[in-house]
Amino acid sequence: MRALSLAMILVLSYGSAALAAPPGVLSPCAGCHALNGVKKKVAGPPLAGLYGAKPLKAGIKVARWDDASLNRFLWNPEKVDPTTRMFFKVRDDKRRAEIIIAMKALK
Numbered sequence: 001m002r003a004l005s006l007a008m009i010l011v012l013s014y015g016s017a018a019l020a021a022p023p024g025v026l027s028p029c030a031g032c033h034a035l036n037g038v039k040k041k042v043a044g045p046p047l048a049g050l051y052g053a054k055p056l057k058a059g060i061k062v063a064r065w066d067d068a069s070l071n072r073f074l075w076n077p078e079k080v081d082p083t084t085r086m087f088f089k090v091r092d093d094k095r096r097a098e099i100i101i102a103m104k105a106l107k
């Protein structure tokens with residue numbers, strides 16, 4: 001199971017239609033993070049460009065934000081970054097996968 005990507009798990013569990021993130025899936029993030037194209041910091045950094053990049057905050061023990069690291073972070077940010085100021089958890093597996101897919105598409 002570990003070797004399967006989140007996208008694959010989504011396809012297996014919900015069918016390929018689930019691969020497109022539903023619109024608005026990032027709206028819970030928007031209170032604290034700028035979304036498409038906006039470079040301004042809100043409470044946290046803009047989400048565009050984070051996928052595939054190294055963490056912006058020093059000391060986060062993640063090489064790059066990818067499916068696996070974002071999946072862990074969004075489940076409970078404190079597990080990945082004990083000093084995080086992000087107090088927001090996404091406990092629903094399908095929702096986390098959709099959020100990660102939507103993050104990849106941000107420009």
Ligand code: HEC
Nearest residue numbers: 028029032043044045054055056057083084085086088099
């Ligand atoms: C209540 C405010 C809040 C919400 C809601 C929130 N975040 Fe955050 N997020 C933050 C803050 C603040 C930081 C910076 C944490 C720090 O510096 O300790 C952060 C940091 C992050 C980081 C790490 C950035 C880095 O590389 O250092 C990611 C990834 C992230 N948020 C994704 C998300 C996503 C995706 C959502 C929506 C599902 C979301 N956040 C919702 C406040 C929030």
